[in-house]
Amino acid sequence: MKQENYSIVFSSLTGNTKKLADTIYEMLPKDKCDYFGANELKVPQSDLLYIGFWTDKGNADNKTLELLSQLKNKKIFLFGTAGFGGSDVYFKKILGQVKQSIDSSNVIIGEYMCQGKMPQSVRDRYIKMKENPEHPANLDVLIKNFDCALSHPDMKDLEKLKKLMMK
Template sequence: METERYSIIFSSSTGNTKELADTIYEVLPKEKCDYFGVSKEEPQSDKVYIGFWTNQGNADKETLELLKKLKNKKIFLFGTAGFGGSQEYFQKVLGQIKESIDSSNKIIGEYMCQGKMPQSVRERYVKMKEQPNYMPNLDMMIKNFDSALSHPDKNDLDKLRKMVEE
């Protein structure tokens, strides 16, 4: 079966989602790629890989705006989240994102993994702990930050590679 033309469009504030986009681009035939990069314009390709970073349990604003414009596309969603080493959390985020996608589109795949966050986030948590009545889950948030530092890792990228190849 001949591979159809595609575009890879992504938003990446810390480089994590770009790493996923690069992995997808490595797997797919380069000659079939119409566009690779950041864009607010509707892609010409019928098949579109759309990457996002998670902001408050949803995709970033730019990605949501792009998704709302798309009609009659085959969409593969991929993204990263600093919080959430759990599939349940990732599914919740993907569910939120899908609410912004027109029903004329078809979701052909989805992938999320944890991604590292800026050091300033950890510093903010540590500073919050200095307050007399700090949030009880702050230690858990610091632990999550530390575990996210290695992501996306080789295992994350291998899983994505396998999904795209199928």
């Protein structure tokens, strides 16, 4: 089968999604890459697009959603990171939200999500909230999740993505 030209376009607030983009780029023929880089809201010429995003309130970031809404007749591989991770159910829910922004003329050829570290300001906000006697009951769980996310995407996450790319 002849490999077609592709583009890898991503938004990465903290560098997590860029790690995934770099991993995808490693797996594909460099001579077939039309574009690799940040989402500049320009529709790439390639018919095959690898589009990466960071999660914002249970959906892709706004810049990614805007790009996705412009695409027509493309093959799309979605990949993303979410600070609140560890659950395939949660990741599927996010991907379901993201897909609502994609025109039906496009074909989703694959998808991958994993947990990603969050900015330190998030943990600082949780700690500050704990000072309030009437703080949310789940703050300790949120802090534990933040601490767990610090190592992600890790080698296991990247290996899982590589295996998916080889299918």
